[in-house]
Amino acid sequence: MGNRSDGTPRGMPELIGRGQHFDAIWRAYRMAADGRATVVALAGEPGIGKTHLLAALAAHGAADGAIVLRGSASEAAGMPPYLPFLEALGGYIRATPPERLRAQAGELAPVLATILPELPTRIGALAPGYPLPAEQARLRLYEAIGFFLAAAAEGSPLILILDDLHWVDAASLDLLAHLIRVQPTIRLLLAGAYRPGEATENPALTRALAELSRLRALTIVEITPLDRSALADLASARLAAPLAPDVLAALHQKSEGNPFFAEELLRDWRESGAIIETGAIWRATPGLAASLPATIAAVVHQRLSRLDPATGALLQTAAIIGRRFDAPFLSQVAGLGDEQTEDLLQGGVRARLLGVDGDGTYAFGHDTVRECLYGDVTPVRRRRLHGFIGRAIEARGAAHTSRQLAELAFHFKNSGDRARGARYSRLAGDQAAATYAFVEATVHYREALDLLDADVAERGPVLLSLGEAASLANAEADAVAAFEESETIFLRDHDPVAAARGARGAGRSAWRQELTAQARTAFERGLAHLDGRDSREAVEIMVDLAGLLGVSQQRQQEGVVVGRRALTLAQRLGERSLETAARRALGDVLIRGNDFAAGLPLLEAALSAAIEEDDPAIAAECCSALFHAFYWLGDLRRAWAMLDQRLTFARRSNDLHQLRHVYAWQTMQLAHQGRWAEAAATLDTAQLLVERLPNPEAQGFLQVVRGTLAWLQGDYETAETYARRVVGIFRTLGPGALLWYLAPLGILQIKRGKIEEALATFAEVEGLLAAQQSGTVQAADALSWLGAGAVLLRDRERAARSFGQLLPFAGRHTDFLVDRVLGELATVLGDWPAGEGYLAAAEAQARAGGDRIELPNVLAAQGRLAGARGGPGAVARARDLLDAALAHYDELGMAGEAARVRAELRQFAIPPAARPRPALPGGLSAREAEVLRLVATGRSNRAIAAELSLSERTIGNHLTNIFNKLGIDNRAAATAFALRNDLA
Template sequence: MGPTCPRCGRRTRPDARFCDGCGLALAPSADEGAHDHARAPELALLERRMRAALAGNGGAVALCGEPGIGKSHTAQEAARRAAALGLRVLWARCNEEAGAPPYWPWRQLLQAWAEGRDDAAQARVLGSAAAPLADLLPELAARLPKLPPLPRVDALQARFRLFDAMAGFWRRATADEPLLLIVDNLHWADASSLRLLEFLAPELSARALLVLATYREMELTRQHPLSGTLGELSAQPGFDRLHLGGLDRRHTAHMMGRAAGAVPPAALVDEVYRRTEGNPLFIAEMTRLLAQEGLLGTAADPAMRASRRIPEGIKEVIGRRLNRLSAATNQVLACAAVIGRGFDTRLLARVLDDADEDACPLALEEALQARLLEALAEPGRYRFAHALFRETLYEEIAPPRRSRLHLRVAQAIEAAGDDDPHAVAALAFHHAAALPGGDPQRAVDCAQRAAEQATAMQAHEEAARYLRLALQALEARSGWRPGLRSALLDALGEAHSRAGDYLLAQQVFEQAAQIALREQRPTELARAALGLEVATWCPGMPGGTAARWLRAALEEAEPEDVATAARLLASLARALIYSGEETQAMQVYAQALAAARRCGDPRILATTLIATVSLRWHPELRARRRADAEEASRLATAAGDRALAVEASAWTLFDRFEAGDIAGYRTGLAAYERDAEDLRDRFMRYVAAASRTMLALLEGRLAEVETLARNTLAIGDRMPGLDAAGVYGVQMFTLRREQGRLAEVAPALQAFVQGDAAKPWRPGLALLYVELDQPDAARREFELLAQDGFAALPRDGVWAASTAYLAQVCVALGDTARAGQLYAMLRPYAGSNLLAGTSIACVGAADMLLGMLAGVQRRWEAADQHFTAALALNAAQGARPALAHTRRHYADLLLARNRGGDRSRAAALLAEAGAEAEALGMRALAQRVAALQVQAGAAPAPAYPAGLSEREAQVLRFVAAGKSNRQIAEVLFVSPNTVANHVRSILSKTQSANRTEAAAFAIRNELGPA
């Protein structure tokens, strides 16, 4: 054995260049020493990032460059420096062959962390993450046998639970010791591992954790999964991308001299530098080749002769180096290359022919001496010193022989008969690569098994890849069992849905449905139709296509299969909801409910009740909605499905908030949050976070809202198919409106609503124009939405909020006719709150809006009754902003009616509203209250010099600040012509000849600049 690693204490091989345990560079070679000197700027940046990680400010660094440029060597030197600074270094290396199991780099990192720790230490740091991570690393289950069973949840929630467990584990691990995680060759990582890295990325900057990943940029295309991951990483704080270029001529000469043991001729250095462009691997291999061929002379003539024999590319260099090895060694190495970058001699011996097997020990020794292979710490394990060595050998194998070798590798793995869980992925890869000359049946079987294993590990992208291999294997021969293709397609569609690739899932499910219908296979057709509807519903897309296939599946279904009929009908009802066909959806729902009750399966009945509960948004169906949710909760509990029971309880929470039972809502929300944590359910966590934000808005805790909303967005952003940005937009719109800062969001909202997809936002845009004092723009939007009695408003979860916005616009515009229509639409909500969705935002008591609309129609008694009810409900539930708004609008009504005592009562309401607005930081309301107090005679009107109006004084401040008319128009959201009119009036009133004099007037009268 060699020396002891100074970092982890592991004994190493005598010839080891870095520790296999922690990755610490032990004895850099001459080549590496020259290389490290050339990489001083990159290593300096990495060292700064390590010191930041030690201080708790971690992040990620991506080290990229072409093959052989020195990415791994730079990472090894970074590991040595990190260990010297006090970071523990954990290594993972991604395999170029596709036979590695899912999450392979993360498995390696976990194994490296666990090495040398006793069971108690592992249990302490793993904590609640142990059970989810045991599926990823079976060794944990063996060492920690008393892990609790995980509750059953759907696929997306299970994957979130795994990812969240991994994040929690690294959080606790870095609390114990700072860590550097090095992932080599990230371009070969499976897509599921990349999604996990994306999930962890937002947390890195707040941890004593630095991730260093190397990758080949030449491997990346726009479609490569790593391209998206790098985009996600670049959006996070604490991310750097380092591009490694070639060495300069000076370092090239230094590297050649160290390798040759003498100073090479300048002409030869020039030629090598020109050919290699400073690629360190190319330089090192070319120098060795020239030395072997005796062409590293010191005279000019040998240098010139050598220049004519220098290869043009790295593959040629490697090829010529390989040609210097014996034919037997090349045969052995070719078989090893088929196995992969790393290989076991026992497996290699089973693959080789008898003659090659006898030559195997000598071949390995010769390859080690030529520095083409490296011996690993585990006896009998080797790996190619660089991926390019393996790639060159593999690509030189003729396709027919390559196919035969892959088959022999697969058969050798099967003959070993061990229980290695990694073998399933390797078998799927090698059997698929053996086609068309291999065994198609085994290829399909192994690919299916690998897909099932990947699904169990929540590696849905990998499951999809294996299922595509199975489908490709079907093409190798005919005569497969009926229904196999559609079954594989259904499984592939489900894998895409679980991974959040909904458009791909829809295409696959529709293809499966077409095949199943053509082959008259009702079970596969139902599965495809149900999958298509889920893949359509999750991202909120119209359900027309799904409805068509669900109807086809219902026609083909077996009459006695009531359970399948119930599921199909429930999905059809939901698809019809998302197609805007509510009346028909209610009819189908009645059939679904009847079928679900007949089938006698409590889980199917509970699922049916919940799947279509959104049909009962309307207040007239509130009692039925509450009864359905309570029944679903009881059924799910009886069936032992806690997640389904909690999902049903969310509707009870909604009912409590809508009814103004905030105390009951708080109690229920706390229980819901506990369930979300226990179940590790990401959607439940998101709903809970959004609910907390909504509650803070209702109660006027405005200082907390922005942080809560960002937290909600951070959770939701990690969930495919969820419009987390839309929810965040509504919550921030509500906050900015109260703060009087809507001008900040106006440009983004105006740009967003230009497309048809943004129609749900148009009521908010109309209200925005009202708030910014742009009545013409507000009327334009209002008229578009008011056509046919507001028929264009979708009757969905945000219908109530959209109608509430339009009611406020209608009052501001004084539109009596539309006020009656909107009053009728909102009248069923009297006595309750108006919510956007179930947990987005709350307007407060609907009676405030009803009072405002009745006031526009001059129905004074009805308005009085509604305002009185709104004041009572908002006060009882602690809705301070809504209570202040109600007081202001009631005062506005009293001033308009102007009967005996109305003005004094209005003044009292305004005093209370103004005090509350000031206390809560509601600037917009405070300004409106102040204006009404002037009207009510409760406060003097602000006096501006020279008879300037309030808007003219505002414009004059901007003039004094040196802004142009166009700039002022952009700030105030008015036209430049309007500003020009104000400026002319200002010049006239202040008797100023120009803008300069007007600015001087403003300063003299303490009006500027803005």
């Protein structure tokens, strides 16, 4: 067939002036075809040619053997959630043999059928899936779609085209990001187009693009206007002859390089006689100057005005239906025969206003065409047509799909039929919530409320549903308002149990915003509504209240009382899931009250039950509490392992609130290993997540972690800046929250020589402590910071006071090992035996728990004690301990502490490099000899790393050096050498 002048094969969409853009798109396709899931997004203004490039991708991809699926969104209200995926996957399901569909859907077919009603009609009836909590069920749906697409792409690459991304719903965009995140090796290209100006009005799109960019899976192709040369080629291709220079200049000036505008102008000029072909060139007539509309809409209106009136009227009716429609349905709405409708529609096709698919579905060629037609319909006729369309959809049957429900709600709302509009809006909201599209559900519920009278009983349930959907969409302030209004209506209608549900919802959403006083009031209102009834609702509210009191308000004694009441009632009701929730809440509060003996068994039992019941949300909460328990016990190995479990369950729950601290703590875990680059990347992930939550506590904790990273790396100025920012955030959340985070500012002020400011900070901490319950983990945390301040200040009076206050918490781990602080305080007080005892206990705890940051802190403290105590061999011991601490600090990249230790070593007469050391056999270093000794005991690299609090990679490097120095190549020979030379 040959190629056109633009280089494209005949039969393929033209690429006039778009070769460079298409090359970028095709590179993304090749990457996807090679097994790396990729997204390419075309960005450009309306009419710039994005859809044309997507069509070219589809044609070239199909020619290359790819499976091409298409879906789009619409600006019109009434669009159901997941519409682009419904269209794309629905088309695939209709075109694929049932046997292949059955194999590709597999066991997840019932899950897919929740949004793809075509599936059971193709492969047969499906057994219903088992019910799951909303968050978990949404994740299961996303996983099912991911597996389905992966199966479809096994034989051929898959191109999924999603046009008009700026109008795509939040649920579809969340699904899109999930697919790329969890299926990175699927042979899938997701190709979409969006208008940058309108994209900013869709926060979900902004969020999705940021996530895809972070995953390095996004290519954005900016589609720019055509230059004059490309416009000349476009005109020649459309008119089969070139334009005269003055006509081309007018085209370039008016269209500004916009291809759609240019093509509409050319059609308008030719139809109106503004240009004529003479001598194989299109020249201007006197009418051209009068035929220069200023906008795309204006030129479209001019072309519409020349249509046959009957065709124009029918297209107006079609515009009310939507961007896509089928002729039989349009005939029904318009009251015309099928043949007459088809004849009139062909007029729109000939005018290039409509296109028709292979299955007979019509679509407007551009949104501007539909918008112009819709705007030309009078308000009275528009309402009447919306009513006709709604009743026609209604007549199709009672079992409506999510798309039909959304359309029914839209059309009846705009028809003036308030009763039907409210009913279908509520049903559309329920359907959207059932498919986990919570943002879309809130829109439908609000529309239902707008259509319901203020005094009708139906408002209460709709408001309750709105509150639940808003909370799941992380719109907590909106959720509180909806729940509180539902509570008022239920009380008016004498339904105290439903009122209690509304109060609980308001309390939980307030709590998620750290509005703890408001949350407590709401929970107490809910219990008052129940008036002592033994019910599930009472247990649920008491579980929440116990956690609020004991965790957020630091009122552990009150929280324990409420938690025990909740557990007793749950046991009396005999509902295991309630018992699990109550055990989790009570165990967490007991731990925070420093009663680990009572709290740990409750938490471990709750976690086992949650895993058995397959409740990832409760399991994540159990893991969160157990993580803190092990952290405060100083067992960091178990704490980090529990953090990994927490992440697994939090992801499965698909609840952002469950993830609010996980990545921040993962950052801390990486910092404990000196993996600063990975820590920074993980912190960026945490930032993206926290930005989506209306939770100041989570945002504040992120600043805590940023400051901690700066602190550990010795950048005390930056750390102080973050600490001040943190104090400002938590001061607004109340004294209980502030107490956790105020004291570190004082330590940084000391390190930066701001002693008076530090003393003022510590005075405020002491005042906050006096107002809080004593004996709690939070008290231990604040007291350990005050103790560390007394050590830095060398203040014996403060040290004596801190020592006595910290003693009840010996063996605990707050932000420090408490025993290490006690040992340093004893050193300040000159109590050498006590200091040595506590520091020895701290060293053992750091080694056993794998605390790589506290271990060098302990070694340095032991060195300082040895130097301060004096006596025979004290200087050598101090040097050795400080040297050992320095090695750890250098390995971890803790520059500030390393500099401090180097300064302390310089105070000794002999610098570290010049000190005489006993010669070791084979030229081994002291560290290599220590590693060799442990190899000779039969320990693995992992066990040696744990023993020495080093990374496994570092141990491997040491062994390589040992083998090279000794001329051996295995552990048996190394063991023999160690035994011969008395190293083991």
